[in-house]
Amino acid sequence: MNWRDTVRTATEAVRTHRLRSALTMLGILIGITAVILTVGLGNGAKAQVRDQINELGTNLLVVSPGSTTSSSGLRGGLGSSSTLTRQDAASLADSAVAPDIQAVAAVSTSSVSLTNGTTNWTTTLTGTTKSWQEVRSRKVTSGRFLTDADQQSSAAVVVLGSSTATELFPTGGDPVGQYVTYNGKQLKVVGVLAELSSSEQTTNNDLAIVPASTYSQRLIGGTTRDSVSSIYVKATSSDTLSAAYQEANGTLLNLHGITASSSADFSIATQESILTAATSVDKTLTVMLGGIAAISLLVGGIGVMNIMLVSVTERIREIGLRKALGAQPRFIRRQFLVEASVLGFFGGLLGVGIGLIGAVVLPHLTDTRVILSAGASAAAIAMAIGIGVMFGVYPASRAARLAPIDALRNE
Amino acid sequence: MNAPPVIELVDVAKTYASGSLEVHALQGITLTISEGEFVAIVGPSGSGKSTLMHILGCLDVPTSGAFHLAGDDVASFGEDQLAEVRNRHIGFVFQQFNLLAYLSAWRNVELPLVYSGVDRHERKERALAALAQVGLADRADHKPGELSGGQQQRVAVARALVTEPALILADEPTGNLDSTSTADILNLLDDLHRSGRTIVLITHEADVAGRAERLVQIHDGHVVATGPALVGA
Ligand SMILES: Nc1ncnc2c1ncn2[C@@H]1O[C@H](COP(=O)(O)OP(=O)(O)OP(=O)(O)O)[C@@H](O)[C@H]1O
Ligand SMILES: [Mg+2]
Numbered sequence: 015m016n017w018r019d020t021v022r023t024a025t026e027a028v029r030t031h032r033l034r035s036a037l038t039m040l041g042i043l044i045g046i047t048a049v050i051l052t053v054g055l056g057n058g059a060k061a062q063v064r065d066q067i068n069e070l071g072t073n074l075l076v077v078s079p080g081s082t083t084s085s086s087g088l089r090g091g092l093g094s095s096s097t098l099t100r101q102d103a104a105s106l107a108d109s110a111v112a113p114d115i116q117a118v119a120a121v122s123t124s125s126v127s128l129t130n131g132t133t134n135w136t137t138t139l140t141g142t143t144k145s146w147q148e149v150r151s152r153k154v155t156s157g158r159f160l161t162d163a164d165q166q167s168s169a170a171v172v173v174l175g176s177s178t179a180t181e182l183f184p185t186g187g188d189p190v191g192q193y194v195t196y197n198g199k200q201l202k203v204v205g206v207l208a209e210l211s212s213s214e215q216t217t218n219n220d221l222a223i224v225p226a227s228t229y230s231q232r233l234i235g236g237t238t239r240d241s242v243s244s245i246y247v248k249a250t251s252s253d254t255l256s257a258a259y260q261e262a263n264g265t266l267l268n269l270h271g272i273t274a275s276s277s278a279d280f281s282i283a284t285q286e287s288i289l290t291a292a293t294s295v296d297k298t299l300t301v302m303l304g305g306i307a308a309i310s311l312l313v314g315g316i317g318v319m320n321i322m323l324v325s326v327t328e329r330i331r332e333i334g335l336r337k338a339l340g341a342q343p344r345f346i347r348r349q350f351l352v353e354a355s356v357l358g359f360f361g362g363l364l365g366v367g368i369g370l371i372g373a374v375v376l377p378h379l380t381d382t383r384v385i386l387s388a389g390a391s392a393a394a395i396a397m398a399i400g401i402g403v404m405f406g407v408y409p410a411s412r413a414a415r416l417a418p419i420d421a422l423r424n425e
Numbered sequence: 426m427n428a429p430p431v432i433e434l435v436d437v438a439k440t441y442a443s444g445s446l447e448v449h450a451l452q453g454i455t456l457t458i459s460e461g462e463f464v465a466i467v468g469p470s471g472s473g474k475s476t477l478m479h480i481l482g483c484l485d486v487p488t489s490g491a492f493h494l495a496g497d498d499v500a501s502f503g504e505d506q507l508a509e510v511r512n513r514h515i516g517f518v519f520q521q522f523n524l525l526a527y528l529s530a531w532r533n534v535e536l537p538l539v540y541s542g543v544d545r546h547e548r549k550e551r552a553l554a555a556l557a558q559v560g561l562a563d564r565a566d567h568k569p570g571e572l573s574g575g576q577q578q579r580v581a582v583a584r585a586l587v588t589e590p591a592l593i594l595a596d597e598p599t600g601n602l603d604s605t606s607t608a609d610i611l612n613l614l615d616d617l618h619r620s621g622r623t624i625v626l627i628t629h630e631a632d633v634a635g636r637a638e639r640l641v642q643i644h645d646g647h648v649v650a651t652g653p654a655l656v657g658a
Binding site for chain 1: 479482484485504505508509511512513517519523525527528536537539540541542545584
């Protein structure tokens with residue numbers, strides 16, 4: 015008996031016992047769909063994080079206020095007090111001090127509520143300078159970005175992120191030239207930022223940018239007017255990124271009068287280090303989801319084994335007859351193995367199909383991204399066949415061992 | 426009886442152990458059947474006829490004694506060799522037909538050829554020829570459920586003869602059939618006998634046994650009489 019006949023015999027048996035085959039495939043299908051969607055969601059989340067971090071700009075370093083030790087010996091955690099100032103930013107921007115740094119933008123942020131008539135929207139108010147646009151590689155779709163003149167005159171102007179503009183001006187029309195109000199103070203909208211399309215629900219599209227001088231003198235104020243939330247540093251190229259890192263680090267240590275870099279009151283992150291930190295968080299999630307997927311696959315596999323056992327028991331007479339007619343034990347074994355694989359293959363294929371549908375539908379329902387890979391889908395089908403074979407082995411070899419006459423006598 | 430022996434049983438016993446109870450189904454059967462013979466095995470229910478046929482057909486092995494098939498000691502065969510013997514040299518006809526319900530008539534008939542590695546094209550040809558031989562050429566595509574009992578048994582006979590085996594074993598092949606169908610099946614067996622096949626037929630009907638050349642009577646696992654059939658007995 016050749017393989018073609020074996021496959022034909024097996025597919026015939028699968029087709030003959032429709033309901034049983036359908037139930038088996040359902041078990042596999044659920045397992046495979048779970049695997050596909052889990053992997054897809056994991057990849058989607060990773061890609062989302064990577065895109066968000068890439069959207070910060072290119073060749074970027076982010077300087078954040080670090081832990082501090084006060085004169086009385088009290089220590090505070092990261093960001094507990096702002097140790098960075100506009101003077102720090104100005105020094106870093108000096109090309110004589112740091113030749114590998116192309117541009118620097120210091121930002122101060124706070125969460126505020128802006129209103130336009132009766133519409134209000136809570137967004138991140140960002141005080142920065144003209145260089146922000148270059149550092150963060152952003153474009154404006156309409157109007158203009160902040161200018162040096164805005165900074166010098168502490169102008170009451172604002173540049174809105176694309177989603178902020180939509181929220182505050184829901185009726186459409188160009189917001190440029192119109193006014194929004196913060197805390198009773200009117201701000202003229204002078205520009206709207208181009209949307210970062212791959213950003214979903216991030217602060218990259220929801221922000222309001224005002225000149226740093228306006229921010230600290232007219233809007234937020236406070237005691238430490240010169241302190242900033244973070245400083246973005248753009249290196250001249252990707253090759254000079256580490257040189258820029260050294261220059262920024264050295265300059266800031268100097269300015270802050272710190273000798274040991276271990277007691278630095280700031281920290282500098284590269285996009286890569288942010289990405290590594292972010293993905294290590296998602297790894298836990300991936301492992302957890304993977305565990306759930308593995309359990310559903312196992313349950314599917316046990317379902318297959320169950321049904322194969324029932325199938326063998328129900329067809330003992332058939333097995334006896336085939337053996338009486340000259341089927342060698344290995345042909346019986348093969349027939350059942352192929353039956354199990356066929357069920358696994360089609361169950362897997364359907365699972366991948368449903369996974370694909372899920373990948374299209376899910377993002378619309380929950381705003382999560384699902385990225386499927388051909389490799390993962392192929393692996394899932396291979397896994398489904400593997401499950402079929404693994405769980406088909408036991409019943410198949412049991413069937414093959416039956417004495418022909420015992421099988422034939424079976425009622 | 427100059428023909429060489431096809432079947433040689435020497436003191437064959439078969440004991441079934443069901444729990445603590447031992448059933449001695451065969452208790453020392455010594456029997457020789459020559460090539461081309463048509464033998465009927467008769468005896469009361471429970472006398473061991475089917476047990477004997479299962480041993481002759483290599484579907485079961487004796488507990489003790491020697492069984493030579495065409496000169497070879499069957500006890501020395503492994504599972505695969507036994508399967509091959511069943512496939513190439515023996516054709517079975519069972520009382521319950523034993524057709525696969527989900528395959529059409531010709532697909533049932535071709536089954537033994539599938540296991541002997543005959544290619545698809547030739548299998549179909551030979552299966553259709555065998556069906557024609559039993560007068561069912563027009564029913565080749567029917568499933569067993571669409572055929573009468575007599576027709577189903579003819580399909581089973583076609584399956585038994587499709588490999589052109591030297592030995593045909595039939596265990597009460599007419600037990601479930603009416604007189605017309607019985608006559609059809611017996612005529613087919615007669616034809617096969619005339620073409621040189623060795624035939625062993627198990628029955629408890631006297632007129633069926635009467636078609637054979639020789640009667641072997643068994644009782645309680647012993648051969649009690651063997652001799653030429655008495656026509657009309
Ligand atoms: N698998 C088995 N386990 C235990 N005892 C068995 C088994 N098969 C048959 N027997 C016993 O062996 C004896 C012979 O059985 P067998 O089927 O050969 O009789 P038979 O002559 O074919 O009867 P019938 O004419 O009713 O078909 C019986 O007593 C039966 O109960
Ligand atoms: Mg019997």
